[in-house]
Amino acid sequence: MSVPRINVDNWHSTFSKRTFFGTINHMLVMGQPMTEILKWTILRGRIMDKSTPLQEVAHLLDPALDSKIQELHLYGYDSVNAESIWNYLVNKKWKEIEGDLPLYLVVNDILTLKSGDFMNFTTRMEYKSAASSRKFNEDELQSLLHGQEGEKKDKSE
Structure with missing residues (x-):
């Protein structure tokens, strides 16, 4: 209700x-x-669910998100935006949380977000997306897994 x-x-x-x-x-x-x-x-x-899209709650979270984005830009992470922070919170920080998220918890999680944790998550997600989008044929896969040894064995046989 x-x-x-x-x-x-x-x-x-x-x-x-x-x-x-x-x-x-x-x-x-x-x-x-x-x-x-x-x-x-x-x-x-002001109660949110973790499935709530950022656009619905952006007006409440703009000050906290802007502050964190500016902080990350000072550290040299210029590609950070509100969507990427929201993606981190939903998929990493709140992964185990069921049910509603009160506003104070959401704002606290945004403001206490550590740049290292955020960038590790972002890097892992990029690696996963790159690996899933790249399909290797059998020769490329053997070369990646076994390197030069696979080529030497083939030549000697």
Whole structure:
């Protein structure tokens, strides 16, 4: 069940009386379970799933992504963009996580991303894509696996 967007910008992130009574009133009107309402209120309405496309949450994550991209550009990694960072997070960092990701966790993972880990992942993915796109014939494969020895054995026989 999806919780509709309500104006929570003026609410406090802790359980003040105002937040609590607003939650109760909203629950009475919408008829939704308390756990969904509390989850919505505590996280200020910003819950993501790791299958969420970057375009849907980019407006929330732009400051963190821009900061990390600038940092990686300072280190000389000029090809880094928001999509590549998102790809790293989804396929490496959040690989074992099931269910929803709160906004604070996503922002924390972006800001604490280590350049070495990111570049290792990127390099591995490039090697995998290059290896899967290149098809070797039998002679090339033998030459790669056995080098010069394979050629010498063939000549001596």
